[in-house]
Amino acid sequence: MPAPSTRDVGRSIATIRHARRLTQADLAAAAFLSLSMIKAIERGARTPSDDALDSIAAALAVDPSHIVSGRTRTDSRVHAAIPSISAAIAAYDIPTDPPTTPLHQLHAAVDEAVNWRLGAQYAQIATHIAALLEQTLSTLHHASGAQRPQAARLLASTARTADAAAFKYGHHDLSARLVELMRWAALQSEDPLTEATAAYVRTETFFAARAHNAGLRALHSAIDTTPSPRDREAIAVLGSLHMRAAVIAGRAGDSDAADLHLDEARTLGDRIPEGEYRGTAFGPDSVRAHEVSVAVSLGGEHVSRALDVAREWTPPSDLPAERQSGFWIELARAQLWAGLADDSFESLKVARLIAPQHTREHPWARDTAATLRRLKRADAETLTSFAEWVGAV
Template identity: 70%
Template structure:
């Protein structure tokens, strides 16, 4: 029997609280709700309102989707926020009212938004992105000199966070508009590394259109235009482009190009420490995760490479959640092809544990779950519940 929604939410909140070594009273204080409310929710006697869920999630430092994955608490609210984002960017090039926050406060707020994006916290990102987009655009139009360069950088970073939600939720038209906004803002930063980041993100439009050969061409042009790798930031910018080019070369059916770009990404990745550079995770671990992605992109004939990587390495918890989840989703696909359905299901469950909303919206995760359910080779009840959760049935 499926778990009742109230009991399921309460169980997740309690488990997350305990993992944080918090008492119920600690959570109540941090979330600004009564202790009686926390107790009632955790024992399944009541379902939290949207505002209460947001407060509890913030106190536990997780996305609300980690606690409740029903449409009331995630999909409906995210899509409402995406509508607001669309309205904000409709007149992105038109000066409006001055920003409601000073540039220093905006910088801090955008930094938090970027952290949420990297953590695949889409509900939080979507909730705050519309106002931050409006304010960063206003700052760009109402500042001059160095402040204007800073504001342009904030616009690009905020648009990228909003795009992560739009793209993962299948809103391809809105995603393409946000990518255009990033590309509009990038040259206004006066920083070629932001332009390299814009080229990295633009690849989404080629993935969405299945225009892989054109995407590879665009990335190779961006690599040629990127600054020489003379330090960690420039090495990471170019390395990330090579990493992305390797994946899209695999989708384009160009194994030689994929191998060449992956080798260059590996060389540059080994020269820097794993970190987030201008909003993009890059380093040895990111490149290892992409080795699996490239192998899966090249198809079944290359799945041995994906399995070999996974046999000797798994993503560390310090890697951004979205990247960890992507690794497990792509590994699951390779394991399914290799005739290892039980392992494939375990990988999908790991992906969900790390980044539930990212997993739920990922088309490969949904496709793999549907195939596993048809095969009926894993535990029937838990697999059916997973397939229903991800929308594969």
């Protein structure tokens, strides 16, 4: 897909700014840029540098990919960051120099990184995560007493965020190493819920290897050792394991197990409000989204289940962007199987609007777009443009 023009970039910034109810002066102040620069960028008279674009995106609370949607910018930043991420964890079990960041500041930085992951802001992750891995590793190695389990939990969370970028962009070997780092940290956290969360993330390695039955066994083991769901966090962690087990059971073709785990997740989800617990969204809305995931995982004969959910419910805007876009990508697949090509394309476009990087790197979005283009070759240019953007042609 051709690189967006300077005018396109300016128009995107202005559109997002208006949606945020900000004036140009507000945006200039928040981005630490001059008002004259913001005006020039929005009218297409000036191309923002990478640093200026990052500042504007941060001020608008979006990933830079929401402003510049060409294939190169975020892709290149993520792929370029992979060696530094790999280097940061190469000697994870060997102590380094003492940390330079106080624990409370590290908490805030890790929390911000979690928000990037939930919001599918992979460019931000790529820019900052290697340094954050080094800081959290150093903190764990030099922590003692009550601070040590805290540091272990921070490292586990940081490794999970790094894994999100590695896994989504196809670096599955590095992803597996980051998952093992997360599990290593979780064992030192003195917290069974952190260990259970690591088991949830570990499922990615089974998805990548298509070892679905082995993944289901691993999740059963994690479910058996997870603490009883007596409070919100324990309920959410156990419910998330059941959600993940339902999906992998579906991919294993075990519809009975998929339905059993989905029922368990639904029961647990009804006990707490939707929210982010231990870095994972869980609650009634997340379970509804997974009903579509399970139906699509089971295959075309279950397509009506996905369509039935979509007729009654769509993800609310406060659900994390990655989960929202995942719903629309999976619904698009179901709609394609049902012969609803136009609806399928509309769902893909919604997914792109919500989380462009997540959509573009999702293999099912790519497969669906490629099939739609084959079926509707004579259709409007927009379908071909989308297919090019998602890497389907």
